[in-house]
Amino acid sequence: MLQDSLGRRFYYLRLSVTDVCNFRCSYCLPNGYQGKPEDSFLSLSELEAASRGFAAMGTQKIRLTGGEPSLRPDIDDIITRLSHIDGIDQLAMTTNGYKLHKRAADWARAGLKQLNVSIDSLDTEEFHRITGHDRLNEIMAGLTVAQNSGLKVKVNAVLMRGVNDNLTPVFQWLKTNPLTMRFIEVMETSDQQVFFRQYHQRGETIRSRLLAEGWLPVIRGVAAGPAQEFYHPDYAGRIGLIMPYSKDFCASCNRLRISSLGKLHLCLFAEQGIDIRPYLQTGVATEELVKVVSEHLASKEVGHHLKDHNSGAMANLSQIGG
Incomplete structure (x- = not known):
């Protein structure tokens, strides 16, 4: 079992399969994806080697992230291959919902178990302003397809003060919809410092209201x-809060991250990634991979430094999938 010097155990791996995203969300890529889609993202065999190696070290859950993972032309093959790895009990993916209504059933058949869909507003005009895409109705239809396909579905929304912090429509929606709506505090990155100061809203205010x-x-x-x-006994759905600025947020950390270029990140806001790609070239899990990950994990810090306005090497969240 992977364990750091503080006794935290790591059951959860977030595995980025691409940096590319086709949305222009105001809190992440307001000018759209500026990089060049490249063929140097981890290959299917490298993704499998990483997953098998982490499964051997006690990982039980893998979440495929991006960028937007569904833009990988081989995403169905990735799901199929990783879903058959011994020890991986949950294979999940986070998506912006692009063409979800057409693809969700295929992902479920391939072996995906859980899907998180980013929907930052239930208002069509606001959704369009935030994401740059007028696709809310299409994505909402995709939620139904995903549920009917047997996927466990949750909805993610980045909480922004004065934009989507009116919870009345959310409560109305959750009254009859058995989904979880999760609000994620805006996090400061080097590209979005002004945005953070303008829109950051503490999730604790919602938590207090809920209780x-x-x-x-x-x-x-x-x-x-x-x-x-x-x-709540009177609601079919649930509400989730992700509050990275809350006290002791990092004390329960149970996840590690691998970027689409094969860098291990001990924290979303680490100063740099650790190149583990050389240990993935054989296409199978290796003892060297297990050794290098275990050694580096011993140096994992107590927590991030967001309260000091230090986001490490993180320029925008599409780099490692949040």
Whole structure:
């Protein structure tokens, strides 16, 4: 089992398959993707080698991220290959929902179990302003297809003050929809410092409201993500909060990240990644991979430095998939 010097165990791997994204979200890539799609992203065999290596080290859950992972032409093959790895109990993916209504059923058949869909507003005009795409109705239809295909679906929204912090429409939607709506605090990155100061909203304000209105916390599993989830007996759906600026947020860290170029990131906001790609070339998990990851994990810090306005090497969240 992967364990750092503080006793934190790492059951969860976020595996980026591409940096490319086709949305222009105001909090991440307001000018669109500026890089060049390249053929140097991790290959299918390298992704499998990484996944098998981490499964051998105790990883139980893998989440495919981007950029936008569905832009990989071989994403169905990636899902199929990784879903058959012994020890991986949950194979999940985060998507912006592009063409979700056409592809969700194929992903479920390929072996995907869980899908997180980014929907930053339930208002069509606001959604268009945030993402640069007038696709909310299409994506909402995709949620239904995904659910009907047997996928466990959650919805992500980046919480922005004065933009989407009116929860009335969310409460109305969750009254009858058995989904989890998770609000993620805006995080400061080197590209978005002014945006952060203008729009950051503490998730704690929502947490206090939920508790006051009878919502109850959900017990987290060992491979669960960082969200604090809440349920209410009068609602079909749940609300989740991801609050990286809250006290002791990093104390429960259980996840590591691999970038689409094969860099291991011990933290989303680390100063640099650790190149593990040389250990993935054989297409199988190697003892060298296990050794190098274990050695570097011993140096994982207590927490990030976001409160000091230090986001490490992170310029925008599409680099490692958040």
